[in-house]
Amino acid sequence: MATTSIWRVHGWLGKLVVYVENPDKTENPAFYEKPDMTERETQGLSDVIEYAVQQEKTEKAETDDEGAEIMQRFVSGVNCTPMTARDEMIAVKKRFGKEGGVVAYHGYQSFAPGEATPEMAHEIGLRLAKKLWGERYQVLVATHLDKENHLHNHFVLNTVSFIDGIKFYRSEKDYYDMQKESDRLCREYGLSVIENPKRGKSKHYGEWRAEQEGRPTWRGLIKNDVDTAIRRSMTERQFFHALKEMGYEIKTGKDISVRPQGKERFFRLARNLGEGYTIEGIRKRILAQTRPERPASSRGAEEKRYRLKGSLTKTKKATGFRALYFHYCYLLGIFPKHKPPQRRQLPFSYREDLIRAKELSDEVRLLAKHHIDTTEQLSAFRSGVENRIQEVVSSRKVLYRKLRTKPVMQDEEKQAEIKAEISALSGQLKELRREVKLCEDIAVRSRVIQDKMKAAREGEKSQGKEREQDVQFRRRGGTNRANEP
Template sequence: MAVTKLWSVKSNLKQVIDYAINPEKTAADVYTEEQYQALADVLSYAKDEEKTERELYVDGINCNVATARDQFITVKEQYQKTDGIQAYHGYLSFKEQNITPELAQKIGMEFANEIWGNRFQVVVTTHLNTTHLHCHFVVNSVSFVDGKRLWGEEKAWFKFRTVADRICEKYGLYYNPKPNRSKQSSYYYKQEQAGMPTRYTMVREAIDEAIAHSTNLRSFDYALTQMGYEHSLSESRKYWTIVPKGYTKPIRLKNLGEDYTEEAIKRRLMENQRVRIVPFAKQTVVIRQYRLPTREQKIKKVGGLYGLYLHYCYKLGYLPKYKKQNTKRLHYLLKEDLLKLDKITAETRLLGREHIFTDEQLFSYKASLNGQIETLIDDRAHLRKISRTKMSDDELSKVKGQIVSISGKIRELRKEVWLCDDIAERSKVMEQNLETIRAEEEKQERKEQNRYDKRR
């Protein structure tokens, strides 16, 4: 069975790449540099010589591969549709590891011809740089036949499975005639296998706790309500659903696993009738008599962006290092950020290493990175120009080595720029989350104090 995917390409705003647009072909007020460069990047990636054995497995449908970008743009300008989505980039990956590149390219061409060949220009390539061979497709977003954009079933990639399976069956490749479409997504499955909390694990834990204190559907419904979960257990509905905290989209209980189907939950509630069940009650918190200075209070004194990130890592349980992380006690607003812990850690290290505490310092550091990138790009362009002149093999090898080294430095600097962009965006979300958590904690402390005063 071939794994498939399709996504749109709009622009390449994050990459600062100097690209000279020929004014005789494209006017600046008609076609922007970012849009022009977006097509260049996606076509360059699809035809990467290191992945396609120097373009042995590169073909075009209704276009010439060498001039595909210009042909794409010509069609857009002809129908005055140069804005919005520039192209669609997709892939077709095969499960078999013994498939030949020739057969993979043949299947990719047959697939693309059947889906888009009548109305669109397509570049089809086969990449050989991974264990599983895979075809890449770059499809023009505007039809050369009638000027209409790619839409409907022409980009409904999940509906192309039948076409891919039929072609795989034709060439004797594996395919699954009856796939399970209701199972949990592989993304959440892999996160759970790694021990990371997800909205599915959060809901399972809540349902298990509610069932542990219930003997019938009425008490089960009451327990979920007291725990703050929106849900629907109506017999008139086809599926029972529950909405995880912090989300708006409900989850069908049957998608949580075999123990959470309607029949399984009723069976578990019936089994509870044989034993003594303690009715559900909200957990009470024991009031501390002594409040000593904590690590959290010391972190708050750091202040600025760096202090904000340190405080957030503390709330996530990542700090202090000597303390074992307990994800079950995290606030629901923080559990999703555990999936992004590696990126948050990298951003924290950047702020600490560069001593960045304010927005002005962050933007100044980003500007300096962009300046270094522009200088390196100029140096690389100069070296590439030199490499085209006549020189010995040793000199050419030395120049190419310098180009590779500069490209590596540019790549690392761009990662730093992306981290700066993420910090500017994520810091505002962190402040809102911490403010919400702080308000809920203060509210809980007032309730505990009132109970304590009443007991006195």
């Protein structure tokens, strides 16, 4: 069986084209991510796409009768050439004056494990693209081979028609037609099909990919909290109380809607998680339990002893940004890696940052490496990196000009030497621009972390007062009943 989805893409088309041909190469080289590229830098995009298509995701090695290795590539273009797809798509946009708004549609078609071969999957994807969009639009089709038994196609669809400039708009009918044609092709090739699929909210590709890679998602965090609340309850009232204790706001109706602390929108349980999360489904799961699960307690935990070397009085304590990030990453369990599991439930606003665990780790490493604690130190470090970027860019431009001179063009060894120097400088630029981006993120995220920790502390105080009032109320009720005749 094959599942399909397609969604709008805003921003920069070049990065999307490179990603679809190989998601591991989206940051190579880094200057693709800059929206204010010069005309000369844009000309280099063809080199990037050429680099991106020579990679493991879309290639498979085979051997011929003589034992020689043959590489098969699985990247094709409909009404465009893969090597110049980005330039051809932008040329159509410029011709009709429609360069803004939605720049492309990004779709995927995922096959059941072990059902299709790479050749079959790519052929099906190419036929699907030609059938749906081939008469009017340019499409890049790439088959990813990132897992042995998991094949999926990616599509980059230019929004502007090369025939008359009319922009593509994905309606519900287009989405249905994509599913229907995909199923027809799967039946033709002898693959399984989901019969009578249920209508519902589909997953965004980013969420689907995160689940495939084992990374947390917002939907997954909410689902785990609801499951935990069910396991800890013997009645519906206890279930809702457990969710409130976790910081959720709740609305009940035909569907149960919950909103984590700090989020603007409510999340409908049955609509997003299935029939097991309707009020009836939750009630059945609660009644099926013989006893509630109790939260983990620190009592009885094995005691550990550590031997300290050196003097605590001489140890410099981390302050500012470093102290904030160290404490926050410790709470989340990002480091140390072998930290014991948390004994208390962390607020949802904390746990959602596990989705960005790698970003947090990169930022804290930058702070620790360069001993950055204050806003002034962060700003000074960023300015130094930006100055270094200008120097490297200037040096690379000199090499580009030298590469086009007649003596160098006639000397292949000199060309290879200069290209190696350019490649080295591009690598430096990638790292330097990454550091600038980390500085920008730290400046914003540090304030967000402080606000989250403040809100969490206030929430804990509020919950503590509510528990105390509840205990006092029960005591008064118990006393009154004791004094009754």
